[in-house]
Structure formats: structure tokens, C-alpha cells
Amino acid sequence: MRIRVARPDDAPAVVALRKTVYPYLVRGVRSTRKMIAEPPPEEGWTAFVAEVDARVVGWVTAQRVGWSSTADVGDIALLHVHPEHRRRGIGSALLAAATDHLTPLGIRRMRTWAQPDSLPFARRHGFEPSRELRYSALNLDLAPALLGPPTGVRLRPIAELDPRLLYAANSASAVDEPGDVPVDAVGYDSWRYDVWENLGLDKAASTAAEVDGEIAAFSLVKRDGDRIWSDYTGTVPAYRNRGLARLVKTAALHRAAADGVRVAYTSNDEANGPMLAVNVRLGYRPVASQWSCLAELG
CATH class of the missing domain: 3.40.630.30 (Gcn5-related N-acetyltransferase (GNAT))
Incomplete structure (x- = not known):
């Protein structure tokens, strides 16, 4: 397993992974490729993938929260790992990479999202649940x-x-x-x-x-x-x-x-x-x- 910065050519694999873990989220290959190749301006955006045998099995993004007067909050978004590769430290490694990226940006608080069965993982890494989001x-x-x-x-x-x-x-x-x-x-x-x-x-x-x-x-x-x-x-x-x-x-x-x-x-x-x-x-x-x-x- 290795963690690396995402590349535009990862887009098809990232979208396929997202559909496996989050079938209710909608973002196509073209827009994902553009997001990686041309990240949002002024928000320090980046993404990391986890690879096992050259196959993308994990993904996470990290950036400063935009559109807000609160400038010291960072987002660690859509951290997810393929079900067949969980409980092997991949999620923790992706979270560490995202946190290391946010540290030099002056971030003091971090926000991430967790499915109910992932809340124990979040708590082990210092996160506490705040607000519930409903998908329909x-x-x-x-x-x-x-x-x-x-x-x-x-x-x-x-x-x-x-x-x-x-x-x-x-x-x-x-x-x-x-x-x-x-x-x-x-x-x-x-x-x-x-x-x-x-x-x-x-x-x-x-x-x-x-x-x-x-x-x-x-x-x-x-x-x-x-x-x-x-x-x-x-x-x-x-x-x-x-x-x-x-x-x-x-x-x-x-x-x-x-x-x-x-x-x-x-x-x-x-x-x-x-x-x-x-x-x-x-x-x-x-x-x-x-x-x-x-x-x-x-």
C-alpha cells in the first residue's frame, strides 16, 4: 500500500470507488478529472489516493473551508476506503496525509464526515460528531x-x-x-x-x-x-x-x-x-x- 497525491488520470478509478462506497453521491469522471487538474482557487485544495497493487482503493481531499469568514477551519472530505481493503491502516494513513497538508495552512480546526459505522474510527482520531446529514x-x-x-x-x-x-x-x-x-x-x-x-x-x-x-x-x-x-x-x-x-x-x-x-x-x-x-x-x-x-x- 502507498499513499500519493492524486493525478488527473486517477479520475475513472476514483469515480468507480466512490460509486462502490457512496452509491448516492453523483460526480462524473470529467468533473473529477478537472477538480484534480485545476483545483479550487485560494483554498489550498489537494487530494490523495491509496494504492494497493497499482489499484486505487482509497481517496481523501483536504482544503481550507471556503465561502466563510471563519478562515481557520479545514475540510477533510470523502475519506473512504474500498470495503475489501479496510482495517489495514489505509484510512489512518489517508487521514494523516490530509492533516499534514492542512497544518501549514494555519488551520486550527478540522471537519470531516463519517457514516454511522465509522464514528468509532473518527473518535479514535480525535473527532467528535457534530451534525447529522440525511441523504435521500x-x-x-x-x-x-x-x-x-x-x-x-x-x-x-x-x-x-x-x-x-x-x-x-x-x-x-x-x-x-x-x-x-x-x-x-x-x-x-x-x-x-x-x-x-x-x-x-x-x-x-x-x-x-x-x-x-x-x-x-x-x-x-x-x-x-x-x-x-x-x-x-x-x-x-x-x-x-x-x-x-x-x-x-x-x-x-x-x-x-x-x-x-x-x-x-x-x-x-x-x-x-x-x-x-x-x-x-x-x-x-x-x-x-x-x-x-x-x-x-x-
């Missing part, structure tokens, strides 16, 4: 009917939008998003990289609700084959409690289904009652859960 799935053959928008609301695919308008709506809607770290400093360049230029973003299916020339709500979906990931659905605070989140998400799901998508996945913090209620009404059903876990560095 929807068979799009069972998606609810799409109703017409209310008077004064226009539904538009985001492909028709000025990205700066969508960025402004994203920034405004994310400020009170439940989580360990506030999402209160979304830079345009970082947002454009993470969202608008993501190769998996389906701009024809992703939908926004426009009111008086402003983006009031939107639902973004990323696609890989016949699966989509409902990446983020948000409503600008001034337009909440009008049913717009459900409206745009339903429209995005119908547009994706019309183009051959069969199943949609999403995730929500268990404290995000309004969005969980929207997803339950749309027919989403829980398929897995994870916990965010926090630790002090050093």
Missing part, C-alpha cells in the same frame, strides 16, 4: 406533477441567466444555511469555479424563479449519466414562504427526467426543517446518513 433519493418516475408558476413568477433554466445574478441569489440564500461553519463570505471567483464552471452542472435542467427581474429562488442539479445530484436549492430571504423552493426544484426534476434522468439524490442537514419538508413532499426517501465531525488540529 427520488425515483423520477414518481415525481409529483409540475404546477404552473404563480402570477409574476417566471421559471427559467439557468443557462439563460447572467451568472452574476445567480451568484447574488446563492450568496443571499446561503447565509443562514445550517452547518458547522457559516456560509457568509462567498467570493465570485470561487463560486464561479465551484458552481458555474462545474462540468457536471446541468444548466438546462437547473431552474431559477425570476420575479421583477431578480432571481428569487433556484435549484441546481449536477448530472452523471441517468443520475442527478440536487446540489443546492435556495430562496432569497425576501421571497421565502411562497413555495418557490418546491416550485424550482420540481421544475428542475421534471426537466432532468425529460432528458433521460431516472433517479435524483440530495442531502440535507437534519436541522434544515424547511428543505427536508420540501423533499418529503416531493417524494424523496432517506437512503443513508453521515455525521460531520470536528477536531482541534494539534
